[in-house]
Amino acid sequence: MPHPDLPRIHREINDWYLSHARDLPWRRESAGAWAVMVSEFMLQQTPVVRVLPVWEAWIERWPTPAALAAEQVAEAVKAWGRLGYPRRALRLHAAATVIANEHGGQVPGTEAELLALPGIGTYTAAAIACFAFKVPTVVVDTNIRRVHARLVSGRALPEQNQNAAELALAARLLPESGPGNPEGTALANGWNIAVMELGALVCTARSPRCEDCPVIESCAWIAAGRPEPHYKPKGQPWHGTDRQVRGAMMAVLRHSAGPVDRSELLGVPDLALEGQDARPLNPAREAEPIHQAWVGLHALEAGAEQRERALDSLLADGLAQHSAAGISLPH
């Protein structure tokens, strides 16, 4: 393991952050812990540009955990829109309910308490503690892992699975802090978001902008001649998968005014031509989202068996519920 000039790297990356960081609303001083928490849920596996408008609307509508907890889950799923992974909306609502009922409506500030909430894992607990509560903890996300892999380990990409060595490295790179060291504590707290931002804007997965990097002189990957990745990332299949079918069904449910007949979701075309919601193949309503959603579902090549499997998994996950009137979003 090389011995990088840590204080210099700390200073260079933090200085870079001060002049290059994006002005994101959840980073402002006015943003409270709830605003940070909502952003962290939305940002899981989702780019900032897609999160921004949804986050704005969400915080405006539900400024506190209690406000969200008082709503029906269906409203959260609808407001989640097309962010993807709609189970996150379920878990955010569930977490807000726990906070309202067991934390006096205040987002807890320790990693252990945060970790106990639905939808919050190791990364999100550390991120909320660090960003919202100024706890100088070790935060490890995909951006930070990639920066560390290149800067220190000299590899193009981090390992496919996060491991103990990466966590130890992240801990070693964190500026020293402590009760008697307020400056170090502030430095350590800002370090996490600075490295994360560097990974997001400069040290990107594809086509990294090394010419804009503040620590290119210290980079082990550059020194090694920018070697190729030592493995090939596994693709994420989509076409023809259950996920595709679930997504299409969720789009229908999000845009439906009420329950949808189970047989319609399972793809019986004739039944989809009647009812209160927009119908596929109805030219007068082509522009409506519900129409688009139906068309999307019916366009799939998924057979009856796959549709049943997808719908069953939606019901099992709690993203949909069954009643005598049909399938609807959860209440």
Added chain:
DNA sequence: TACACGTGGGG
């Protein structure tokens, strides 16, 4: 541990 889980923009 490996896999399932949405969506859409950029290279």
Added chain:
DNA sequence: TCCCCAAGTGT
């Protein structure tokens, strides 16, 4: 066009 991948979590 096609493929990659983006502030992960839960099982």
